[in-house]
Amino acid sequence: MNSDRIAISLDLINRHYQEPNRNRFESKYFWEELYPLIRAAGFRSIEIPYEPVWQFGGRSGVPMTRYSIETKYESAANYRAVLAAAGIERVAGVTFDPNLFMRNDNLGFFFGASGHFAGEALGHAADLGADYLAISPSPYYGRAAHYHPDLEAKRGVFAEKTTELLTGLAEKATGTGVTVVMRQDYWSVFRGDDMAAMLAGLPDAVKLDVDTASLTIAGIDPAAFVESHVDRIGCVHLTDTDFVDMGETWKTANPEFPEDRATQVFRDPGTGSVDLAGVAGLLDRVGYAGPVTVSARQTRDPFRALLRTRALLNQFSN
Amino acid sequence: MPNIRYANMCHWKSIPYRRIENFRDFYYEDRTNTAYYSDWDTILKYQTALGFDGIEIAPWDLSDILPLFGSPEAFTAFAKKRGVEVIGMFHGAHASHDAGHEEEAIRAGREAVDTIVKFGGQYMNTCPTQNYCGAGPLSHKEVQQCAKVLNEIGRYATDNGVKIGIHNEFFCAINLPNHRELIESTDPRYVHYCLDTAQVAILGEDILTFYKDYHDRISTFHLKDTASARQPDSVRYSRDPEITDDGKRWFWEPGLGELDLEGLYRLLKEHEFKGWMSIEYDGSPDMLASMALTRYHLDTVLRPIYD
Numbered sequence: 218m219n220s221d222r223i224a225i226s227l228d229l230i231n232r233h234y235q236e237p238n239r240n241r242f243e244s245k246y247f248w249e250e251l252y253p254l255i256r257a258a259g260f261r262s263i264e265i266p267y268e269p270v271w272q273f274g275g276r277s278g279v280p281m282t283r284y285s286i287e288t289k290y291e292s293a294a295n296y297r298a299v300l301a302a303a304g305i306e307r308v309a310g311v312t313f314d315p316n317l318f319m320r321n322d323n324l325g326f327f328f329g330a331s332g333h334f335a336g337e338a339l340g341h342a343a344d345l346g347a348d349y350l351a352i353s354p355s356p357y358y359g360r361a362a363h364y365h366p367d368l369e370a371k372r373g374v375f376a377e378k379t380t381e382l383l384t385g386l387a388e389k390a391t392g393t394g395v396t397v398v399m400r401q402d403y404w405s406v407f408r409g410d411d412m413a414a415m416l417a418g419l420p421d422a423v424k425l426d427v428d429t430a431s432l433t434i435a436g437i438d439p440a441a442f443v444e445s446h447v448d449r450i451g452c453v454h455l456t457d458t459d460f461v462d463m464g465e466t467w468k469t470a471n472p473e474f475p476e477d478r479a480t481q482v483f484r485d486p487g488t489g490s491v492d493l494a495g496v497a498g499l500l501d502r503v504g505y506a507g508p509v510t511v512s513a514r515q516t517r518d519p520f521r522a523l524l525r526t527r528a529l530l531n532q533f534s535n
Numbered sequence: 536m537p538n539i540r541y542a543n544m545c546h547w548k549s550i551p552y553r554r555i556e557n558f559r560d561f562y563y564e565d566r567t568n569t570a571y572y573s574d575w576d577t578i579l580k581y582q583t584a585l586g587f588d589g590i591e592i593a594p595w596d597l598s599d600i601l602p603l604f605g606s607p608e609a610f611t612a613f614a615k616k617r618g619v620e621v622i623g624m625f626h627g628a629h630a631s632h633d634a635g636h637e638e639e640a641i642r643a644g645r646e647a648v649d650t651i652v653k654f655g656g657q658y659m660n661t662c663p664t665q666n667y668c669g670a671g672p673l674s675h676k677e678v679q680q681c682a683k684v685l686n687e688i689g690r691y692a693t694d695n696g697v698k699i700g701i702h703n704e705f706f707c708a709i710n711l712p713n714h715r716e717l718i719e720s721t722d723p724r725y726v727h728y729c730l731d732t733a734q735v736a737i738l739g740e741d742i743l744t745f746y747k748d749y750h751d752r753i754s755t756f757h758l759k760d761t762a763s764a765r766q767p768d769s770v771r772y773s774r775d776p777e778i779t780d781d782g783k784r785w786f787w788e789p790g791l792g793e794l795d796l797e798g799l800y801r802l803l804k805e806h807e808f809k810g811w812m813s814i815e816y817d818g819s820p821d822m823l824a825s826m827a828l829t830r831y832h833l834d835t836v837l838r839p840i841y842d
Contacts, residue, residue: 233548233549234548234549234550234551234572234573235547235548235549235550235572235573235578235822236568236569236572237568237572237820237821237823238820238821239548239820240818240819240820241782241820243778244778244779244780244781244782245780245781246780246781246782247782274627274777275666275668275706275774275775275776275777275778276775276777276778277774277775277778278775278778278779278780288774288775289780317598319598320597320598359602360598360602363601363602363605364602470602470603471551471599471602471603473551474551474552474573476552476553478556478557478560479552479555479556479557479558479560479561479570479573479574480561480564481561481564481565481569517565517567517569518565518567
């Protein structure tokens with residue numbers, strides 16, 4: 218796989234968890250200094266997590282909402298010009314997860330807010346010329362269960378409303394050049410058979426996202442998953458991990474931080490145990506030509522992660 | 536018992552664990568200091584070690600804290616076991632100046648009071664409405680509407696053992712021209728004031744004059760320093776000025792800015808202030824270092840004046 222086509226996600230910057238110097242991530246200068254460094258690490262394209270939290274309370278320095286981009290750059294076109302001047306040729310994709318809106322026992326609020334902001338994320342993706350919107354179809358199972366102790370009894374309603382939301386998004390995406398892809402999060406309400414059932418009920422336009430670490434954590438071999446879903450794959454996330462969920466961590470309130478034993482679930486690419494080069498080779502062999510994005514979420518040092526990731530990609534055969 | 540007890544306004548970002556049992560192994564995974572900022576057990580130990588036996592939480596903490604601990608009461612018990620009590624929660628009275636949002640603003644305020652009661656807190660420091668940009672300038676009628684909402688929330692809070700305190704941000708739609716008007720339009724039986732020393736100085740008030748004028752309304756403080764007092768309208772009324780594009784800090788640890796905090800402490804002594812004082816470190820690159828620097832300044836400069 219030619220690594221020039223691989224984008225890197227801006228999720229390598231820790232916006233949400235405490236660590237010294239985290240405050241700088243909220244200012245515009247930090248990001249404008251980051252873009253040329255991403256290019257220097259050999260990446261020509263980026264992925265942007267869409268995070269509505271940055272438009273609340275006037276904290277728009279993090280370039281992860283439409284509001285933030287309009288506040289700081291007036292338009293997506295101006296923002297793209299800033300990226301281009303830094304050597305970032307394009308925004309490959311946008312991601313969205315609805316965890317922010319799972320905050321009370323009102324499902325109407327959850328689906329209303331999630332639907333609205335997923336639509337905003339889609340519009341933003343289109344404005345940025347992105348290929349895909351990768352959306353998590355549910356919040357953390359454990360967070361949903363906290364606010365909805367009867368979650369299992371509501372599963373049918375939950376699935377129905379999620380299907381409606383994704384179908385609506387796919388309709389909105391028609392003609393925008395953006396493909397809606399459904400993420401396979403190991404912490405999702407919809408896993409295994411539930412995910413398959415949901416997929417069957419969605420229009421063909423909704424594609425699948427392959428996240429190598431998330432599949433591995435759930436005990437699914439990423440290579441086998443690629444082979445069995447090759448016609449439905451709309452995006453691939455090359456993510457790494459050393460963690461396999463043997464204790465139902467996926468059902469906990471904060472599943473990316475296993476409560477029984479602290480660990481960095483998502484490792485910097487190349488430092489975990491997922492055979493990322495093998496998956497990349499398989500994608501070539503099956504003729505997959507869609508978007509591929511590498512992610513170092515949860516890294517403890519974003520600049521080291523950039524170089525670690527490049528060092529890994531340099532080992533991929535072209 | 537000292538007259539002043541010290542708390543921290545919680546500006547820790549998400550803390551993902553309650554307690555890390557495998558601390559050494561977690562550290563060795565990537566040999567960085569992440570382990571030192573990842574569990575509440577450790578964070579609360581920092582507070583206790585540095586003499587801050589209260590914590591004021593923020594509403595944006597709830598979506599992490601509640602699923603992690605299961606309930607407000609469980610978080611409070613966990614903190615108390617480590618020598619820290621929850622003294623209250625910040626609240627934003629969004630759109631309180633808008634009569635069309637009256638019911639919603641009062642409902643949200645009452646719900647926040649209910650949450651504080653569950654945490655065992657006693658203060659709800661409240662930003663009176665949203666940012667100036669997009670809402671200001673407010674008319675006299677809108678300021679009165681804001682006061683009406685705060686009075687209603689304040690009455691409910693008082694009935695439930697909670698004191699609400701107006702907490703003005705320098706970029707709020709309640710701003711220099713109507714800040715005092717709002718205070719004087721609220722009912723002193725129900726609505727108090729949280730003096731955020733830096734915010735009010737940036738707004739354009741002299742903090743000593745302000746304290747002298749309103750000392751009988753002040754329920755608590757957000758103590759912090761600034762080197763940017765009296766900012767012009769063009770800054771305060773601009774869009775999203777709180778986080779600057781170039782990383783300029785509005786707020787500094789007590790003693791690292793230019794405010795006359797020693798003068799303030801002399802006034803606290805004169806008026807015999809008794810209660811909680813929250814230290815606030817928004818904008819700090821290192822919360823633990825800020826906490827330690829603050830403790831040093833308190834012990835060597837401010838507490839000798841009035842304790």
